[in-house]
Amino acid sequence: MLDTVITAFSDALTVQTLVLIVAGVFIGQFFGAIPGLSALTAIAIAVPLTYYFTPVGALAFLVSINKGGTVGGSVSAILMNTPGTPEAAATAFDGHPLAKQGKGLKALKMALFSSVTGDTLSDFVLFAVSAPLALIAIRMGPTEMLAVIVFALTIIASLVGKSMFKGLIAAFLGLLLATVGLDPEGGTSRFIFGMPDLMDGLPISAVGIGVLAMAEVLRQLIVLRGAAGDSHLPLSSERPEDKRLSWAEYRACLRTILRSAAIGTGIGALPGIGSSAAAFIGYNAAIRASKHPETFGKGNIEGVAATESANSSVVGANFIPLLSLGIPGNVAAALILGAFIVHGIQPGPHLMQEQGRLVYAMFAAMVIANGTNLLLGYFGLRIFALAARAPALVVFPTIGLVCLTGAFLTSGTFGLPLVVGFAVIGYLMRALGFSFVTFIIGFVLGPSFELSFRQTVILADGDLGYLVDRPIAMVIFALSAFALSRTIWRHVSTSGKPVTP
Amino acid sequence: MTLRIFEALVGAGLSLLALAIWLWGIPAWVEPNDFVTVAPDLMPRVAVGAIGVLGALMCLHRLFLEPDRTTPAPIEPATIGLALIVLALFAVSVTLMLTVGFLVGGVFITGALTVFMGQRTWWAILLTAVCPPLLLWGFFEVLLGIPLP
Structure with missing residues (x-):
């Protein structure tokens, strides 16, 4: 065991990986701090860059961006009442009133410490759970994998977004x-329109950049056109007690932080439910547990601790289904799955067995990234506060160009028109209220779904009795049917009320 | 137009599009293969069929079950116009990158978008238009040796 830990840290403590971790955390915090951008945008753009890194460096870089983004999002939420990321929306409830009271720096420090605490705890759950889960998963055949993918898609589609129809x-x-390219069994072409570049299918990085990053840039360019630059409140008043966060204050919130971390970890381990849900549930749990619930929303620092701990603890837990089953927990994990595949690594039950050293090196990189997140966040708060008010008329044109550059790096000249096309799809999805989360996860899971389906059909050889002999798969299929029927029933029973299915 | 009617039209449109792909798109763009266990067009048909059925259900739901009958549809001609302008700028930039080179296309898109966003000071436009493409070009071409178009 000790040997594994030493090897993992020696793999992660190379100069390239350390530089990439620091750069990743910085980029994540920077993108997270700018309203309208998020760690997701940064990850989508960064995936093509990782082609040139070692697998450990690539994964460490992307994971660090993800971790940095959760901290960065709190900066603009607290100082400007404009959450940098959707998951930081609940942070503004108490963070901004604290900033108005001249305690912005104190709130930012609490956000940072609770965020890193929650993230670290969630990482340790990941380290403890993923190997045993993979051991169970390794006994699963294609039919069980098919059942798990169907279950994940059902849960995701029913929980994401306001409308079940749109999600599905x-x-x-x-x-x-995901079916574009060559048929996996016979090698015949599907939807390639005579373009050889499409034979390998649509590249995940081009789809990710287009739908996630460029479509968001497009939306922000239109929304922020002609808007005056926002200014934020000062970091703190002149009183020393407003600038620092004492150990006693942190300790007073520790119970809330741990509760939120448990909520975030539980939610993160389920596919599809993201950091935003965790933040709101953590915040509500803190209100219910408090002796003074009336103080929430008026500048209670416990509110900041609750939301930040909950949304950050989703980051590590999202890797539990990815590393053990090959199913991404959210969009960031889906993009990171794309990076795994680019480096010739297939996440799933066999990952631990075949690439154990890489996985443990990634775990070590996550621990280092948490420390970096804390240090960079602590000493860079003023820089990120400046980033939060960076002028939109410089930021978004530049990010637009970075998106095009990323598309070229990943798919050559073919990637440039492709990314613009997917930006149109992503923009339309946002405008019409369709979930890009279910879209990306459907796209990423598509090939595994089709492969498992084909393998199951071949194994069954036309005999439905084959399925009866796979009790675990049958149970998971039954759970999927139950989840879907429950969602439909909920929709039917509330159809008279103002809820949009 | 209300949001209810707008979404019903979106559902109907998706359903018709799915039907067209099912009838003409898949036979035209998916090569058949008789020597495999699962036909190559099965998965596309499952996806397209599901989209068609869900689109029709969404249309029917919005028409007959949706209780909100007052919220207006999010159609703003000005926003659609602006989106088309930005997309046209990106299309021109991609064409310039592919025909002339990254720097020209890059300077064009950052400069044009800066003007689009409302910047009118010439030196600020120049700075925003020139610096990011030059920095990216220097980083990839010169520092990392990765060729850009």
């Missing part, structure tokens, strides 16, 4: 686009 349509659109 987006997921099936993702599945449809």
Whole structure:
């Protein structure tokens, strides 16, 4: 065991990986701090860059961006009441009132410490759970994998977004686009329109950059056109007690932080439910547990601790289904799955067995990234506060160009028009309220879904009795049917009320 | 137009599009293969069929079950116009990158988008237009040796 830990840290403590971790955390915090951008945008753009890194460096870089983004999002939420990331929306409830009271720096420090605490705890759960889960998963055949993928898609589609129909349509659109390329069994072409570049299918990085990053840039360019630059509140008043966060204050919030970390970890381990849900549930749990619930929303620092701990603890837990089953927990994990595949690594039950050293090196990189997140966050708060008010008319044109550059790096000249096309799809999805989360996860899971389905059909050889002999798969299929029927029932029973299915 | 009617039209449109792909798109763009266990067009048909059915259900739901009958549809001609302008700028930039080179296309898109965002000071436009493409070009071409178009 000790040997594994030493080897993992020696793999992660190379100069390249350390530089990439620091750069990743910085980029994540920077992108997270700018309203309208998020760690997701940064990850989508960064995936093509990782082609040139070692597998450990590439994964460490992307994971560090993800971790940095959760901290950065709190900066603009607290100082400007404009959450840098969706998951930081609940942070503004108490963070901004604290900033108005001249305690912005104190709130930022609490956000940072609770965020890193929650993230670290969630990482340790990941380290403890993923190997045993993979051991169970390794006994699963294609039928069980098919059942797990169906279950994940059902849960994702029913929980993401306001409308079940739109969530499912987006997921099936993702599945449809995943069929572009050569048929995996016979090698015949599907939707390639005579373009050899499409034979390998649509590149995940081009789809990710287009739908996630460039479409968001497009939306922000239109929304922020002609808007005056926002200014934020000062970091703190002149009183020393407003600038520092004492150990006693942190300790007073520790119970809330741990509760939120448990909530975030539980939510993160389920596919599809993201950091935003965790933040709101953590915040509500803190209100319910408090002796003074009336103080929440008026500048209670416990509110900041609750939301930041919950949303950050989703980051590590999202890797549990990815590393053990090959199913991404959220969009960031889906993009990181794309990076795994680019480096010739297939996440799933066999990952631990075949690439154990890489996985443990990634765990070590996560621990280092948490420390870096704390240090960079602590000493860079003023820089990120400046980033939060960076002028949109410089930021978004530049990010637009970075998106095009990323598309070229990943798919050559073919990637440039492709990314603009997917930006149109992503923009339309946002405008019409279709979930890009289910779309991306459907797109990423599509090939595994089709492969497991084909293998199951071949193994069954036309005999439905084969399925009866796979009790675990049957249970998971039954759970999927139950989840879907429950969602439909909920929709039917509330159809008279103002809820949009 | 209300949001209810707008979404019903979106559902109907998706359903018709799915039907067209099912009837003409898949036979035209998916090569058949009789020597495999699962036909190559099965998965596309499952996805397209599901989109069609869900689109139709969404249309029916919005028409007959949606209780919110007052919220207006999010159609703003000005926003659509602006989106088309930005997309046209990106299309021109991609064409310039592919025909002339990264620097020209890059300077064009950052400069044009800066003007689009409302910047009118010439030196600020020049700075925003020139610096990012030059920095990216220097980083990839000169520092990392990765060729850009």
